[in-house]
Amino acid sequence: MVVIQNVAKDLSLNTRHLADILQQVISDLKVGDSELLVRLVDENEIRQLNKTYRGKDKTTNVLSFPCDIPKEVGESILGDVVICVAVVKSEATSKNKTFKNHLLHIAVHGILHLLGFDHIDDNDAVKMEALEIKILQKLTKKSDKLLSVLSPKTHPQQ
DSSP, X not given: OEEEEETTOOTTBOHHHHHHHHHHHHHHTTOXXXXXXXXEEOHHHHHHHHHHHHSOOSOOSEEEEEOOOOGGXXXXXXXXXXXXXXXXXXXXXXXXXOHHHXXXXXXXXXXXXXXXXXXXXHHHHHHHHXXXXXXXXXXXXXXXXHHTSBOTTSOTTO
């Protein structure tokens, strides 16, 4: 089950559809029975979390916090993905991408971190990027859902 917390209060997002898409992603990754929290935050919150947990006093687009509950407890909790909406919007603009597509990319990236993927060394980065591309290409084929991630109130060029 995917839960979206839109504490950034970005009304341009259709969080129900975003949750549905991300549920499909974790199902395709064979962890669909797990719980996933995606928290959409502002720059202050992401900066504080980045400083507290990574020692970096700056904003970032996404942070992932894997669940550390022992398997013996019997709970299937994937973890938390925290995304800074403002940073993702800024990155999307600077990279000439749509906000919705970049948001999905960043969410997928965060989910892969929860599953143990990383990009610290080049070999791991290549593997992670290849899987991101595969997932995003599959999502692109389901473009009707992708188009509804943003509510009709937003401008299509975002």
